[in-house]
Amino acid sequence: MIIPFRKKYPIIIRPDRHAMSLDLIDKSVLDIMNRLRRHGFQACLVGGCVRDILLGKKPKDFDIATNARPQQIKRLFRRCYLIGRRFRLAHVYISSDRFVEVATFRAAVHPDQAQTGRYAANNVYGTIEEDALRRDFTVNALYYDRADSTIIDYTGGLRDLKKKIVRSIGDPLTRFAEDPVRIIRAARFCAQLGFRTSGPDFKAALDCSSLIKEANSHRLLEELYKILRCGASAETIINLKKLRILQFWIPEITAERHESRLRRRLGALDLRRKRGVEIPNAVLVTTLLFDLFYEAMDTAAARGGFQQLFIALNGYFREMAARICLPRREWEAVCNIAARYRTFTGTNGGRRWKSFERRFVQNAHFPGALLFFEILVDATGEHRDRLEYWQARASGLPEQGLRQPEGERQGRRKDRQA
Structure with a gap:
């Protein structure tokens, strides 16, 4: 899907005008970005890590976007492994059990191309602008450019971050129909961040909620684990009920007689996760x-x-x-x-x-x-x-x-x- 560029974007925020603190970025992550830059490639932090740092939170994971191709990334780092068939990603290990995901900018897809399959054009590489428009929500499409320490916003993410709104990039009805798992992610982000969905997103989520039955089961299981580990599972389940997702996903836990006990259990689970307790x-x-x-x-x-x-x-x-x-x-x-x-x-x-x-x-x-x-x-x-x-x-x-x-x-x- 192609989303037209707006003339007022990108918005570029100079280092003295934003709250992006290097103290919240692991040194090993900065080292990866610096090595990419030394070899002539663009390197930006993107996604949840930028969002969380701007909110004053320590990110759990860091994602880097670059114009380097996967094989070029692999040649630069000794402990680098390429994964994924439909879209190649580079995992650069910074310790025995921790890695940083480095992804090449992806191109926008023309609607005619999208007809051939939801993931058919995922390996078409593009520019940073096209990469931003491929992401799910505006607050997850902010880039921190290591070259000049600026924040780059192509979609209005800074505005929505200030208003505490989770908003789809492009038409939410189209985006949720393309990938209904995004509705689950929206519910979790709202719970974790204390945000709300935009009005159009809320309505589109209700209209597309039944499509969750067609989503990939392995992806849904992965999202379920993310919910239960996020430290805000009780509120996420409430959001999923409001968005009518649970009745099509796990209808067995939607009974009202269970609601109070389930909320208390998940609340106790969330307290442990916020303390950093690992739970099988x-x-x-x-x-x-x-x-x-x-x-x-x-x-x-x-x-x-x-x-x-x-x-x-x-x-x-x-x-x-x-x-x-x-x-x-x-x-x-x-x-x-x-x-x-x-x-x-x-x-x-x-x-x-x-x-x-x-x-x-x-x-x-x-x-x-x-x-x-x-x-x-x-x-x-x-x-x-x-x-x-x-x-x-x-x-x-x-x-x-x-x-x-x-x-x-x-x-x-x-x-x-x-």
Whole structure:
């Protein structure tokens, strides 16, 4: 799609007129940009990192846009790997587990070309102006040019940043129809930044919400993880309901009877993420879906022991897991975590309890299950004594002096009396 240039753009902001602080940019990122420039290429920071720095936030990731082609980038950096079939990207590693994404400017696509497929022309390289117009939202299309430290705005992103608005570049109805996943991204950005969608974007999102069923399942799963890790998942889910996306994406979690509990759980999850706590994917998904699991625990098939509960949960929600595109191993980990809830909260006792407890704590799924239980207790305020007991068992404290939940102490007394 071609979006015509406006005469008033680009807006170029001199270094003394903007709040872009080099202190918030990793030195290794500046080194990559400087090396590109020394070899005659243009190098700009772009996207969320520029947006966040202008808002006074420390970016988590940095993206660089350049007029260097992928093979040219690869020749400049020893630890550089090219990825992607439809659009080649360069990952330049700055440590053993961190990389900076370096992408070549992409060209605008003529509507006739776009007819051949949504991604058909992604490997057509172009200018920085064309690259800006290909991006999703105006606040994500700001460039920091390392050559003269200016901010370049081709789409009105600075204006929308000041007004706290998430606005599509071009006609929102067309952009959301091209890629409905952008609606999910808009909901997340609004939640993370405290912004709102523009009026036309909100209306277009409602009109295109059903198209999310046609989106790539792997991309949707990736967006789901981003939501649950972003530190604003509770507000993002609210935004997705307002935009009518959830009813076509994950309708199982839209029931009003679940809304309050889901919001509290996600709020507890968000607090941990804001503190920088890393949380496994299986725990994230369990936190999102636990209301469904909890209701299923009362069914006849799930009233047996742990193994019966695991089998029941796995069977009840297998179709949903396939639709969300959860890998089988990850889905089984989710069911394992959920099935352990009864053991955490139960009043187990008896002669075999010690042996069971030892195996339970040593199981590979126990750390994830305990982490989820901590989130659940933080959200509800219930079962605090049982959480403390299991935390102590996890830390390997000896039996002497270990405070057990009251229900379990009573269970053991009854066993001795019997």
